[in-house]
Amino acid sequence: MDPESAHLIETYLDGSIDIDSVRRLADRVRTDEVFRTELAGALRMRGLLQAGLNPDAACERLCAVVQTAISAARDRPRKKFDSRVMARLAGRKPRRKRGGRGASLMPGPKHRAGRFEIAVPPASGFRGAGTLALAASLLLVLGGLFCLLKRPPSPAPAGPAQVAASLAVARITNAGPGVTIVRSATSIAAHGGMHLLNGDILCTPPGAEAAIVHGTASNVIRLGDDTYLRLAADGRENQLEVETGSVEAAIARQMPGRAYTFVSPHAVATVVGTRLRIEVRATATQVAVGEGAVRVSNRQTGEVVLLHAGQQATVAAQTQMTPATPSLPAVVGFTLIDADRDTPLTGFDPIADGATIRLAALPTRNLNIRANTRPVRVGSVRFVLNGMPTSRIENGTTAPIYSLAGDMHGDYHAWRPQPGPYTVTAIPYTGQEAGGEQGAALTLRFVVVAR
Numbered sequence: 001m002d003p004e005s006a007h008l009i010e011t012y013l014d015g016s017i018d019i020d021s022v023r024r025l026a027d028r029v030r031t032d033e034v035f036r037t038e039l040a041g042a043l044r045m046r047g048l049l050q051a052g053l054n055p056d057a058a059c060e061r062l063c064a065v066v067q068t069a070i071s072a073a074r075d076r077p078r079k080k081f082d083s084r085v086m087a088r089l090a091g092r093k094p095r096r097k098r099g100g101r102g103a104s105l106m107p108g109p110k111h112r113a114g115r116f117e118i119a120v121p122p123a124s125g126f127r128g129a130g131t132l133a134l135a136a137s138l139l140l141v142l143g144g145l146f147c148l149l150k151r152p153p154s155p156a157p158a159g160p161a162q163v164a165a166s167l168a169v170a171r172i173t174n175a176g177p178g179v180t181i182v183r184s185a186t187s188i189a190a191h192g193g194m195h196l197l198n199g200d201i202l203c204t205p206p207g208a209e210a211a212i213v214h215g216t217a218s219n220v221i222r223l224g225d226d227t228y229l230r231l232a233a234d235g236r237e238n239q240l241e242v243e244t245g246s247v248e249a250a251i252a253r254q255m256p257g258r259a260y261t262f263v264s265p266h267a268v269a270t271v272v273g274t275r276l277r278i279e280v281r282a283t284a285t286q287v288a289v290g291e292g293a294v295r296v297s298n299r300q301t302g303e304v305v306l307l308h309a310g311q312q313a314t315v316a317a318q319t320q321m322t323p324a325t326p327s328l329p330a331v332v333g334f335t336l337i338d339a340d341r342d343t344p345l346t347g348f349d350p351i352a353d354g355a356t357i358r359l360a361a362l363p364t365r366n367l368n369i370r371a372n373t374r375p376v377r378v379g380s381v382r383f384v385l386n387g388m389p390t391s392r393i394e395n396g397t398t399a400p401i402y403s404l405a406g407d408m409h410g411d412y413h414a415w416r417p418q419p420g421p422y423t424v425t426a427i428p429y430t431g432q433e434a435g436g437e438q439g440a441a442l443t444l445r446f447v448v449v450a451r
Helices: 003-014 019-031 033-052 059-075 081-090 129-149
Strands: 170-175 180-183 186-189 201-204 210-214 220-223 227-231 239-251 260-263 267-271 274-280 284-291 293-298 304-308 312-316 330-338 355-358 367-374 380-385 388-394 420-429 442-449
Touching (some): 019 033, 201 210, 284 304, 304 312, 367 380, 367 420
Parallel strands (some): 239 260
Antiparallel strands (some): 180 186, 201 227, 274 284, 293 304, 380 388, 420 442
């Protein structure tokens, strides 16, 4: 047996085979008759062991079976190897039977590649001394695996980017280009689906954003660009530390006696179920509440204030906090979004009035336009495109994001504009579904060209 065949069969049987190896295994099964025979024999041996040995059987019993079967091979080389194994498992002499029975090839590990499944025709059994020795070697390997399964598992050392889901406290839902995880002084490129541990720092560079779910799927945290967010290193599962930058969060209602906290160098914001935005700069932290209530404390003075929906406060060292209710909402700018990566496009954050957008110069045709509001969370925003009111009224339900084509938890939907002139107006409101008081609208004019 060549080394590749041995590797494919061994990893297939112990369940560690990866998807690329599954494809190679399927190709070999379809095209290589010798490999089909080897795989069938290995599977038959595994089936015999599983059927004949109780899971609690001692490893010495397995070794005795294998050694006796190998010894019998030298005395009766024409006798089928699997028949001798069965005889030893049953504690009786082998019974002669004409013909070989085909192997059942129901795969143990549940691996599939695409739509094909591994299917192997019946093998004719092991004949000849060379094949017999091969079968004996495979049986010994399987015996070792069988014994190892009876011992308590020892976790294999994981690389810095490998995190067991059972140890994770958060998961990245999307990450823009250049977003990294700092773990044990090692920087790891981040991407959607990666798990995070307590003590990890998620870093977004200028121009890139990221989003995570923390604890439960109902706790959604969106990181703005140039932000450092640390998952509490002391094991506090409901605490995040914002070292710099900005985060927007929708936090599920917490159980009585439990709280969810955001910590910055200047403040501690404690929530029990709310939507809020935190901006951390070198000298101060601003907390704005979109829904629910947040208790904010100054880490230097110990002062505490309670913020309700629509209020915000700025926390700085030795400065008294005063809850403030912002004036009517306003749209203060527009940003062109790459809907494939969910990040602002360079040179269009914000979009200048009268700008020319050259589609050929962009990395994608899947775009979106975000209206930037003050405060960050408003009741809703209605969009008007080329003088015609659209059906798009953005309430910012899943995240405080208001865009022309909409989004879901920060995953922007695609808008594919055709070349031509465009006028977009965004109108903010204090209430949902364009209700309440109307704030200050903003109109943007731009031209889309192919090249």
